[in-house]
Amino acid sequence: MMRRLLQSMENARSRRQEPVEFRTPAEHALHEEGLFKQAIETGRTRVLITGAVMALAFAVVGIRLIDVTAFNNPSEPRVTHAVSASTVKKERADIVDRNGTLVATALKTVGLSADPKKIMDIQEAASKLAAVLPDLSAADIARKLSSDSRFVWLHRKLTPYQQWEVNRLGIPGLDFRTQETRVYPQGNLMSHVLGFTSIDNNGLAGIEKKLDQTLRSSTQPLKLSVDVRLQHIMRQELQAAVTEFDAIGATGIIMDVNNGEILSMVSLPDFDPNDAGKATDDSRFNRATLGVYELGSTFKIFNTAVALDTGTAKLSSQFDATKPLRVGRFAIRDYHAKNRWLSVSEIFIYSSNIGSARIANELGTASQREFLAKLGFLTPSSIELPEVGQPLYPKVWRPVNTMTISYGHGLAVSPIQLVSGVSAMVNGGTFYQPTLVRSDTDRNGERIISESTSNAIRKLMRLNNIEGSGKASNAKGYLVGGKTGTAEKVGARGTYRKKDLISSYVAAFPMNAPRYVVYVNLDEPRGTKKTFGYATGGWVAAPAVSQVIKQMAPMLGIPPQDPESPEIRQALAIKLPNQGKTLASF
Amino acid sequence: MINIARNDTSILGRWWWEVDRWTLMAIVTLAGFGVMLTLFASPSVAERIGADPLLFVRKQATLIVPALVIMVSVSLLNLRNIRRLAIGLLGITVLLLLATLAFGAEIKGATRWISVGGVTIQPSELAKPAFAVVAATFFSASRLGEDIPGYTMAGGLYMVLLTLLLLQPDVGQAFVLSAIWFTQFFLAGLPMVLVIVLAIISVLGLISAYFVFPHVQSRIDRFLDPASGDNYQVEQAMEAFQNGGIMGTGPGEGVVKNSLPDGHADFILAVAGEEFGLLFCLLIVGIYAFVVLRGFARVLNRNDLFVVLAATGLLVQFGLQALVNMASTLNLIPTKGMTLPFLSYGGSSLIALALGMGMLLAITRTRPGGQR
Numbered sequence: 001m002m003r004r005l006l007q008s009m010e011n012a013r014s015r016r017q018e019p020v021e022f023r024t025p026a027e028h029a030l031h032e033e034g035l036f037k038q039a040i041e042t043g044r045t046r047v048l049i050t051g052a053v054m055a056l057a058f059a060v061v062g063i064r065l066i067d068v069t070a071f072n073n074p075s076e077p078r079v080t081h082a083v084s085a086s087t088v089k090k091e092r093a094d095i096v097d098r099n100g101t102l103v104a105t106a107l108k109t110v111g112l113s114a115d116p117k118k119i120m121d122i123q124e125a126a127s128k129l130a131a132v133l134p135d136l137s138a139a140d141i142a143r144k145l146s147s148d149s150r151f152v153w154l155h156r157k158l159t160p161y162q163q164w165e166v167n168r169l170g171i172p173g174l175d176f177r178t179q180e181t182r183v184y185p186q187g188n189l190m191s192h193v194l195g196f197t198s199i200d201n202n203g204l205a206g207i208e209k210k211l212d213q214t215l216r217s218s219t220q221p222l223k224l225s226v227d228v229r230l231q232h233i234m235r236q237e238l239q240a241a242v243t244e245f246d247a248i249g250a251t252g253i254i255m256d257v258n259n260g261e262i263l264s265m266v267s268l269p270d271f272d273p274n275d276a277g278k279a280t281d282d283s284r285f286n287r288a289t290l291g292v293y294e295l296g297s298t299f300k301i302f303n304t305a306v307a308l309d310t311g312t313a314k315l316s317s318q319f320d321a322t323k324p325l326r327v328g329r330f331a332i333r334d335y336h337a338k339n340r341w342l343s344v345s346e347i348f349i350y351s352s353n354i355g356s357a358r359i360a361n362e363l364g365t366a367s368q369r370e371f372l373a374k375l376g377f378l379t380p381s382s383i384e385l386p387e388v389g390q391p392l393y394p395k396v397w398r399p400v401n402t403m404t405i406s407y408g409h410g411l412a413v414s415p416i417q418l419v420s421g422v423s424a425m426v427n428g429g430t431f432y433q434p435t436l437v438r439s440d441t442d443r444n445g446e447r448i449i450s451e452s453t454s455n456a457i458r459k460l461m462r463l464n465n466i467e468g469s470g471k472a473s474n475a476k477g478y479l480v481g482g483k484t485g486t487a488e489k490v491g492a493r494g495t496y497r498k499k500d501l502i503s504s505y506v507a508a509f510p511m512n513a514p515r516y517v518v519y520v521n522l523d524e525p526r527g528t529k530k531t532f533g534y535a536t537g538g539w540v541a542a543p544a545v546s547q548v549i550k551q552m553a554p555m556l557g558i559p560p561q562d563p564e565s566p567e568i569r570q571a572l573a574i575k576l577p578n579q580g581k582t583l584a585s586f
Numbered sequence: 587m588i589n590i591a592r593n594d595t596s597i598l599g600r601w602w603w604e605v606d607r608w609t610l611m612a613i614v615t616l617a618g619f620g621v622m623l624t625l626f627a628s629p630s631v632a633e634r635i636g637a638d639p640l641l642f643v644r645k646q647a648t649l650i651v652p653a654l655v656i657m658v659s660v661s662l663l664n665l666r667n668i669r670r671l672a673i674g675l676l677g678i679t680v681l682l683l684l685a686t687l688a689f690g691a692e693i694k695g696a697t698r699w700i701s702v703g704g705v706t707i708q709p710s711e712l713a714k715p716a717f718a719v720v721a722a723t724f725f726s727a728s729r730l731g732e733d734i735p736g737y738t739m740a741g742g743l744y745m746v747l748l749t750l751l752l753l754q755p756d757v758g759q760a761f762v763l764s765a766i767w768f769t770q771f772f773l774a775g776l777p778m779v780l781v782i783v784l785a786i787i788s789v790l791g792l793i794s795a796y797f798v799f800p801h802v803q804s805r806i807d808r809f810l811d812p813a814s815g816d817n818y819q820v821e822q823a824m825e826a827f828q829n830g831g832i833m834g835t836g837p838g839e840g841v842v843k844n845s846l847p848d849g850h851a852d853f854i855l856a857v858a859g860e861e862f863g864l865l866f867c868l869l870i871v872g873i874y875a876f877v878v879l880r881g882f883a884r885v886l887n888r889n890d891l892f893v894v895l896a897a898t899g900l901l902v903q904f905g906l907q908a909l910v911n912m913a914s915t916l917n918l919i920p921t922k923g924m925t926l927p928f929l930s931y932g933g934s935s936l937i938a939l940a941l942g943m944g945m946l947l948a949i950t951r952t953r954p955g956g957q958r
Contacts, residue, residue, distance in 0.1 A: 036891075039729045039775060043894045044886055046773045050898060051882035057909050058875035062868055064916045068827045069864040 118173030260432025298485030299408030360406035477560025482507030660944025672719030715942030718899030834863030
């Protein structure tokens, strides 16, 4: 068949190629000739058409090439675009410190869930899973897989490797669910400030709880006023003090006196917010804001200030401290009794309880109470934390309460309240509500004492640092001024436990123009040989304050000053009239 | 240039003066570009499948030599032997297509490949050039008044091959085959009424392909509505072209190519676009257009209807394959698994194309002394 076809083709061609030699009947030849011509003409025309169509198609491809390559089509993204972090929508916004260091963020993690109805062999699945997920027990998994529900969580946070291993088991009925997990890269460092969230990303404590809505809705990171560097210093020094004095806990605060911003807030023991479920109640307790303590002699700062500000007394006014002051069945005694009349300055630096009580007596209950209310000591702090303690004060404010409160007994406030109050005393007299959130605008404060009263308090605190109970807090060149505070803890029966102290020290620096208040308190410290068995604020808390200031001042760019220079002497000199000599900073 | 005297009457000497050296040069150039582009496009693909980075380059480079040898050897044949070769090839192809359906490996839902003596080949690639030549034989014989039912035979052959291809299924090859048959029929004097009827039938055929073959449906859906499915390769190809711009990023500097799974095969033009830019791509398009249009021009004045029909069939196959590939890479038409002639990596396709172009070169040789 094929051969015949080929043969006939060859014949046809040879006839055409040599038409002259071809001799068949004439009309046949003519017919053949015409057919051939017509066929080849049609063919040529249609080759042209085909060629034109092909040419057109190539032209279209060429034009499209130019279009795709040289003209940017906005609907088609050009190469890969880097997605900036701020445009990634997270369930919760990041939290950063005042310098932008990340302290809380959200990461995508994978959780493992199961549909128990689809698990074929519960025991096998449980033992296989337990083999690759050591933190789960086979019995526990089997119990969950035996439940009647169609959905159980088996694990909330798998590592990528664990996910791969679970996947490799090939157990039907398991499912991976991507979710956001809160991560705190600084670990324990900011535990009480940040708080933590539940596994479903609901804020349960700290800033996470108080500013839950803000964090959920914001696309921008939340900027705190806290500085992680200072937080490190504070935590390290507190830890060292806790270890040295065998304390059960400690807290430390650094506040910017000129706007109430908290640069550091540490409470020990603390916890890792990444694993808050394992934290004990004690470690979750925020001693800086939730704990309320009788803060002892540090309260004499306020007693002195209100007396000077109301004109009840002057620095040179004399009060009788010759013997313990009896009020009803109480006797108010001095820790370092001088047994003589003391000026207001001396009452402060010798920390005389008798003198303070006498000043308060002169001042009167109403004025004292009004002043303490202005300092915010009668209501819980407005700081951005849910863990704020309710201050304790007498329901009925008797004269005896007025007198004990003057030296810090009978009124309990949280350390953050105390620090805010001290800031107002040294910054020129303006009270700022404490805050953990950095704001771009200036904060508004409320004037509660005059500039000159504040000036007097600065001098007294500085003098106390040189002459009085706070010598150990000195940090050369930084003009530290402060006040110790030691209070006995109230025992279960409502009586003071003599040996269990809250020892604190509150300091400000540089005293000629204070910038920061640094506060440290130790809970139940025990004296050591080095402190001759003393566990009072001047012995255990003041050295920690000194350490913190020595490290933070260079970091914050505060230059050391010469305490002997005429300007400093002039600014901080104070007259102790009964001795007829001027005490200055030496 | 090689110095061959005009009066050299040896086989090679005649060949040298008769063959279309421009087309030959264009194809050798394309093959050279192909090896070069495989060098840039394939290492990332090879690494992804865990092979030696230069595996594809070596394979392509070692295949290109036999391919060119086959092409030149075939172009040495005279018309009678070309027809014999085509008929023989077609017979083998039909057998292989049947064998593929019976024993072939199913890859991604289609049975297109068969392993012969350890070499995997795709018989449908060989079917196209063989069919172009054989159908031209039938058409021209019938047209010139031979006493054979040429149109019926060409039509029957077409239907047999079409059925075998659709059973695989391989809609793309079936489309090219239909185009060859239709063009030859058209050139052989198909009345315009029938042209229109066939055009309507082919449109209906495409529409029914949409409903019969799920993979065709999904590809067309994704082309018409990019949001409806995964268009990953086409989107990456677009980015590659845009990243390349007019001058390209430079050899080896492309980045989008690394995320193109078929960068060495069907999407090689995108790699060329990214690294060598628009001008180079236009050069490639130009070479394909040159080969096709020059082929048409060369047979336009020939008096042998078989030459005209066979050359046109082969050119349509070659040109259409290039056009379909480039148009799908450029997102002009739905993606169609078709290689870019001589540029894409791929063994069967390269050998089949070499055979086809060898036949074309043989057919378009100027034969002043006769048509043998």
